[in-house]
Every structure is written in C-alpha cells, then in structure tokens.
Amino acid sequence: MKTIILEQPGRLVLADTPQPSFDPQKEALVRVHRVGVCGTDLHAFHGRQPFFSYPRILGHELGVEIVEVGSNEQGLRPGDRCAVEPYLHCGQCIACRRGAPNCCLNLKVMGVGIDGGMREFIAVPLAKLHRANGLSWEQLALVETLCIGAHAVYRADPKPGELALVIGAGPIGLSVLEFVQLAGCTPIVMDTNPKRLAFCREKLHIAHTIDATQSPLENLLEISKGELATVVFDATGNPSSMMQAFRYVAHSGKLVFVGLFQGDITFNDPDFHRRETTLLATRNARPEEFIRVIRLFEAGKIAIEPWVGERAKFEEVPDRFLLWTAPDRAIIKPMIVFD
Template identity: 35%
Template sequence: MAVQIVSPGRVDVIEKAMPRIQNEDEVLIKVQMVGVCGSDMHIYHGQSPVATYPRIIGHEMVGEVVEIGPNVNQLVPGDKVVMEPIQWCGACYACQSGRRNVCVHLQVYGVHRDGAYQEYMVLPERIVHKVDRRLAWHEAVLVEPFTIGAQANWRGEVRAGDTVFILGAGPIGLCALQVAKMTGATCIVSDLSDAKLAYACSLGADHLLNPGKVDVEAEIQEITDGLGPNVTIDAACTVHTFEQAVRVTSVAGRVVVLGLTAAPSQIAQLDITKKELTVVGSRLQTDKFPTVIEWFNTGRIKADTFATHRFPIEEIERAFAFIESHPNEIRKVLLEIGCSMRKGSVDGHGIPLTR
C-alpha cells in the first residue's frame, strides 16, 4: 500500500509491488510512521516549484530494517532507522564543497523520487541512520524535521549569548527553537496562534509575540534595547516575514530564509548594506543526522509531545483535510503505516488518535 499524488489535488491509495534489494549496498525497510510535512501539502496542492508527478510523497520516516544487502556493514535486521531523504552526485561544486544538500543533481525522496508514504522501501545504506531502539516511533520520526532546525541554526551561525528571532511556531520553527536554546541563545518567537506560542514557551522560548495583538517590530526593539536580534530565522516563509526579517535584524546580524516561494519580496539594498547583514538560504541539511540522532538518543531533544494527531495511511485525505481545517490544534500529524492501534484509542504516550 502506498499514497500517491497523481496530479495536483488528486491523491490515490494504491497497491504496488513489494520492493526488492537490487544492489549490494541496499537495505529493505518496513516503514512504521511518517510525518506529514508542509512540503507534502504543497505537492498535493500543486504549489511545489520542484516536485514531479505522479509521486509517492513523504520524507519524514522511521522504520525497521528487515533485510540487508551483502555489502551493508553498519545495519542489521531489526534496527530502528530513519531516512536521510536525499541523493547527491558527489562530483559537482556543491558536493565537493561539503554542501550535498544543494547538489546540482539533487534528488529528494518524496519530491523527485518516490518517498516514504508506503509500507516498504529499499534504500542505500549511506542514507539510512540507526536510532536507539528505546525511542518511541512517534519520537524517532521527528529526527528529520530537527535536522532542518539544526541546519537553520548552523546557517545562521547561532552562538551562545545571541538573541534569535524565530518567525513562525510551526514544526520547523519549534525545531529551530530547541536547537537555539541548546546553543545558549535567547529566543523570541512570533506566531498568530496563542496555542502554538504557549507550546513554544514550554520548550523554552524567552519572549512570545502575536502579530495580531502587538506591534512585533516595536516589541523587538524594546526586548533588545533597540539593537534587534542577532539572528532571525524566517520559518513562516511569506513575502512579508522575509521583509520583516531583514528590517529587524541587528547590525552585523544574520537572516536565515527557509521558504521556497517564487513570489518576490521588496527589500531595500540599504537595509542589507548599511547593517552589513548576512542573508542566507537554508535547505534540507548538511551532515546533521548524526548530531541530531545523538540529541534524541540522549534525551536532549524534547519530542514526546511534539506529535499531536495520527491517522492510518488509508485515511490520508482525511488527514490532509484535518490539517487544513484545524491549523491551531496541530503541531505534527503522523501517518501510521506499520504501527497498528485500536480505533479511538490513546497510545501509551498519551497522543490522541484522530480516526
């Protein structure tokens, strides 16, 4: 069974042949859970500038190794694993510079290649990472989103003592928040949802701003004694938030942009040149899986309450509809694929199942 976006707006639950190991360095994985990402929704609506159709989507995956090829050395059947959802050429300028996440020939699972919304996957060992078996499925599935938060902090060169402004308390903003707090930064978070801001507070956010209720830029000036944040991470990814990020960031500061929208923003050169800002994009991740997995394995990442709702894979359309109709009630929605649970139940970690 698999979920395929046939064309924008059309999703089918299909049956497909069991995948088989074809190369000696591959592993067969039984997928257990997959996270629903905003980029999956964009592909469903035809709003992704990079996706191709038809496509089995999904890139936030946790599963169990069931078979290995003869040249696989680091994994064995029974290992709990997550997927680094990219393939790269290794020869282009980006790859030679250690930036394979922006490889000229980049292929992303769930975008350019079929992804994890399916019961079984065959993947090369180099993009399969083992996690501690003690991690619950609904925690381990969050490793990939946290690598995105870690990348955003790395691109922004977040350091202890910095003031970091995060626009958007969605999943990636919350991941970036936890990483910044571990680094020793003071964090300001803005979002239109008081519920999401309350959760950000529980994760350590120092200042909470709702743009619908306060003048965000004035509040930031007061919080930072007129300097502005040293690093601004735009996890809301709108034309307006990008413009605001450039305006509010301090002299010699860094602006991190995660959005993929093609809509242009109006930003004066003066705002960048006068303050000598560094404005950088942040896409996917660069070698962040080992570090993030260590954070998860040692309990430094608080992920047990991150996922709020689950749906069985065959109810994918209902899951999409729920996400769009209850934006303030969800943080992360998961699809159960290999995991089976009773209808209407609550699992041992207290996560309600929407069935």
C-alpha cells in the same frame, strides 16, 4: 503493498502497489513504521511546492525497519531501526565536492523529486540509513525535521547569549528553536497563529512570543531594548514575512531564510548595507546533522512528546490530510502509522 499517492493537487488516493525491487549491494529494503507529515507535503497537496511533479508518493520523514539487506560495511542488519536521510546526491558536482551534498546540483529528495515513504516498503541506499535501535519509531521519523533546524542554526553560527528571533512556529520553526536554545541563545518566537504562540509559551516555556499581526517591530524593539535580534530565522515560506524580516535584524546581524516559496524577494538596499546584514539561505541538512540529532535523542536532550499532535492510520489519511492543511490548526506534527 499499501500506498498513498498524491495524484494531483488536492487529491490523495489509497492504492495497492507492488513491493519495490532493490539492489542488495547498494540498498536495503525497509518497512515503514512512521511517516511525519511536514510543510513540504502540505504545500505539495495545495500545488505550491517548488521542484515538484505529479503523481507522487509523498513522505520523507521516516522511521523504518530493515527487512532485507546484503553484506555491507555499515554492519546494517535485518531488524535494525533507522532514520532515513532522504537527500540523494550525485557525489560529483561542485557542492558535493565541497562537502555540501544537501545542495547538490543533481539532488533528488525522496517524496519530492522522486517517490517517498508513504507506503509499506521502500528501497533506501545504504549510506542514507542512520541506525538508532534505541529510538522509538516516532523519534526516528522526527530526526529529519530536527536536522533542518540543526543545519539552519549551523549556518547562522550564533554565539551563546545572542538574541535569536524565530519567525514561524510550525514544525520547521520549532526545530530551529530547539537548536537556538542548545546554542545558548535567548529565543523569541513570532507567529500569526495564537494557538502556536500559546504552545510555545505553555509547552516549550518560551518567555518571549510576538503576535506578527500586532505591531511586531515595536514588540521586538521592547524585548530587545531597542537593539533588535542579532540573528533572525524565517521559517514561514511566506514572501511578505520574509521581506519584513529584514527589518528585525540588528546592525551587524544575520538573517537566515529557512522556508522558501516560488518567487522573488526584495529588500531596501541602503538599509541592508547600513546594517551590514548577512543574508543566508539554508537547504536540507548534511549527514553530520543526522548523526548529531540521533546522539541528542539518545542522550535525552531532545523531547518530542509535545510535537506529535495527532496520529492517523493509513486508511484515514486522505480524509485527515485536508484538516491538517488548515492555517489555524493547532496540531504541530501529524504522524502516519503503518503498523
């Protein structure tokens, strides 16, 4: 079967690999129709992704079709369209027992800790398939990205009317923005890329955008009438941005780190205490978020058309991938087509 393998940083190769075996009592064999390319894949390509080893088959944002499946309680059948929850948890550790399988002590993420979906077929545990026959392949492939934003906003628990700053207008930042708006907050978007800020203004109709290279604190103070943002999401994974984000939080506000990097974050402790800042991390998403995102898609409350900026066939991916990693790229979400 057609497979894309990241052999080492900077080297993607096309390969022909055997079709995977599967346990029909626990898994389904699925055909991959779409794979969304995300920041995790791009960081892995550059050798900057935590919890990662090579070689690896990337791909955890998947729109799939069930090909073979045994009898199951979920009623899954061949031909069903599904989104994939790519987080394989143990079910026994303290996080799993507390209802947080997204941060399981023994977590394995498809396309990161184990091989993922940049191939024609893959075996997926039955519990990780979320059926949604009314959605397109691309909607299904975007469910996981949107779940990251849904979980981040769930963690912050903002109230309607709050001023919410989203730093980083890449796919994850945009997924956060989606749920910030659904929560009834007033959004502000900050980024260093003028093309992405223009995208937010023109395509998503965001009234307030801030160029992070042009006096960002002063601009935020002006927009907020001197009070800053009561909830701040940093989706950059950039240490400088993450440390600067403490300055943007209003007194009694919350800072949520959505992105991550391999290193330490420092902040001024007296200022942190003076503001009584709540600092939160967010990792992956829970099954509840997958169900919620699918229901929102089905209800027509999420539009993803502006997100998908480019589609590439299997054989085009190695050449296109390097272009997708360019820091000033305007493309928000590349999509790999396996049809």
